[in-house]
Amino acid sequence: MSYNRGYVFTDKRRKNIIKLNSKPKSAAWKKKISIAHKGLKPPKETRIKMSVSRRKRTDLSGDKSHFWKGGISKFNYSKNLLDRIKFKKTIQRKVFERDNYICQVCGQRGGKLQVDHIQSWANYIELRFDINNCRTLCMSCHYKITFGKPMSKNIKTWGQNFKYLKEG
Numbered sequence: 448m449s450y451n452r453g454y455v456f457t458d459k460r461r462k463n464i465i466k467l468n469s470k471p472k473s474a475a476w477k478k479k480i481s482i483a484h485k486g487l488k489p490p491k492e493t494r495i496k497m498s499v500s501r502r503k504r505t506d507l508s509g510d511k512s513h514f515w516k517g518g519i520s521k522f523n524y525s526k527n528l529l530d531r532i533k534f535k536k537t538i539q540r541k542v543f544e545r546d547n548y549i550c551q552v553c554g555q556r557g558g559k560l561q562v563d564h565i566q567s568w569a570n571y572i573e574l575r576f577d578i579n580n581c582r583t584l585c586m587s588c589h590y591k592i593t594f595g596k597p598m599s600k601n602i603k604t605w606g607q608n609f610k611y612l613k614e615g
């Protein structure tokens with residue numbers, strides 16, 4: 448397995464892996480593997496779960512990361528991803544409709560619109576689903592507010608909660 452080359456397992460992780468490998472294989476697991484072997488795309492739900500577990504794995508090595516702060520501000524990837532999905536299903540459209548699909552900064556209607564969280568998504572978890580903390584912005588105004596500089600012309604798309612609406 449070439450992708451593991453150079454990767455040093457800690458004793459704890461090695462034990463965990465042995466434990467995992469000795470578990471009886473569930474029907475769901477077998478199905479996932481058979482899908483993988485056929486080269487087919489697993490269903491969306493499975494893909495999300497797989498991506499969550501991949502991210503968790505990277506998260507474990509966080510103590511070597513520059514952003515690691517002794518675990519105090521450890522980012523919860525699975526909650527983040529599930530909240531993103533929930534947000535798209537519940538609040539996103541309400542924000543666009545309330546703002547009449549108009550960017551609240553430049554007044555552009557339609558085009559590439561996104562929902563901006565006034566108090567940030569990452570730092571104000573309790574305000575993620577508060578519609579009063581949300582506003583409609585076009586992609587370039589959203590970029591400018593988020594990064595404090597104009598969006599480069601080379602950037603075609605970025606960010607989350609994306610909605611394309613044709614003028615009219």
Ligand SMILES: [Zn+2]
Nearest residue numbers: 550553585588
């Ligand atoms: Zn705008």
